[in-house]
Amino acid sequence: MTSRTRKSPEVRRAEITQAAAHLISQHGYNGISLKDVADMVGMSQPGVLHYVGSKEGLLSLLVTDIYDAYGTPEEFLQTGLPGSDPEHPHLPAYFDYLVAHNASQPELTQLYTVLETEAVATNHPLHDYFIRRPAEVWERYSEFPWLLPKGMEWATDMRVRVRMSLEVMDGIQIRLLRGPKVDYIQEWDRFKALIFPSPLWDGYR
Amino acid sequence: MTSRTRKSPEVRRAEITQAAAHLISQHGYNGISLKDVADMVGMSQPGVLHYVGSKEGLLSLLVTDIYDAYGTPEEFLQTGLPGSDPEHPHLPAYFDYLVAHNASQPELTQLYTVLETEAVATNHPLHDYFIRRPAEVWERYSEFPWLLPKGMEWATDMRVRVRMSLEVMDGIQIRLLRGPKVDYIQEWDRFKALIFPSPLWDGYR
DNA sequence: ATCATTATCTAATGATTGGTAGATATGGCT
DNA sequence: AGCCATATCTACCAATCATTAGATAATGAT
DSSP states (O other), X not given: OOOOOOOOHXXXXXXXXXXXXXXXXXXXXXXXXXXXXHHHHTSOHHHHHHHHSSHHHHHHHHHHHHGXXXXXXXXXXXXXXXXXXXXXXXXXXXXXXXXXXXXXOHHHHHHHHHXXXXXXXXXXXXXXXXXXXXXXXXXXXXXXXXXXXXXXXXXXXXXXXXXXXXXXXXXXXXXXXXXXXXXXXXXXXXXXXXXXXXXXXXXXX | XXXXXXXXXXXXXXXXXXXXXXXXXXXXXTTOOHHHXXXXXXXXXXXXXXXHSSHHHHHXXXXXXXXXXXSOXXXXXXXXXXXXXXXXXXXXXXXXXXXXXXXXXXXXXXXXXHHHHHTTSTTSTTHHHHHHHHHHHHHHXXXXXXXXXXXXXXHHHHHHHHHHHHHHHHHHHHHHHHOSOOOHHHHHHHXXXXXXXXXXXXXXX
16 A cells, blocks of 8 residues: 555656557547556556646657657668568568558557547547648658659659558558458558559569 | 427437437547537437437447448349449449449448447447448348359459458548548549459459 | 327436646655 | 655546436327
């Protein structure tokens, strides 16, 4: 009863982040309370509040700690991917990396899907974030010439391919929510073969 | 003050259903209260409760009144689709119909996507419903031989094509939630051309 | 007109919510 | 050993929630 465990703010913040990610990925932001998070971390509700400031602070924590550096092209260039030529990175290879990244962190991927859907509501704390995000991603992509095609006739086409790829990933992730279970990577490979047909792409690459 | 508007149960039930669909498609089930629905219908909170019994009753109302007969193969056979041969219905044509149906009712489509995602939580009232649904849909499909291929080498393949098609629809619907806007039908046509390549499919049909 | 049915309301309840104020105890530092 | 900063707690608050109980008024049938 009189034994309080006092941990460093860094550790606590990490614990809170992890607990929030777990709970919200399953119940959504509207489906959880600060008490739920507090119980999982093993402290009182005001204890959690001391770190996050408000319930919305939980989301800020998740977004900044997790997604701002999640699966970026920079990360891809450093990490690479087994079987891909690091000298000649290209768009489908980056998508392969992104999919592998998502598949290896199913909880974070589910969290993203759940929040993305919940944030349709204009009064949702992350509404603006998800509205802004596509433009920001495009902007970030434009820094990497190898993501975009050189030929002009490919250029317009490629935006469509990117859009279709992202739609496919979202679709697979929805499927992962409820089953029947599918293999994320295997399923993506099917679509990749259709969206980036081998002969055409090989010729470009 | 003293003027109560008293309507027939049928009308009221319809009003409540519509209001609930509108609100939940935007904020999710956890994001709304009975008072929100009551305000939109213009009555008191217990007034609404008199019809739906409990908050979960709202969802039952939506599911039974809307989705149980939504875009079924039967409906497809009766309605048909401009440009399709009613004598020889086939799978891609049915999907065209389904997509057109979804695109014509964006609010109901969004409602479905939002609820589907929210229902990952095992304690969500519709969790079991969305778990059961895929098997039920497959069972219903099997009543219509024209949905499934005759050739054996196609049979295994076709399940994959169906799964990919459904994933694509979910993916497009996620995209519709937040923009940038895309044309549902046009986008589906792109994927259809990939999943059901014309020469192959024409040969079968 | 009267009456029974019932749609709708007001009022109240207990639970839960996010958030605040102030007390307390813990761990690092000297 | 003692002190300070602060992590964590208990207690409390106002708001909101779903739900219940009981009163009231509107409608349709007689």
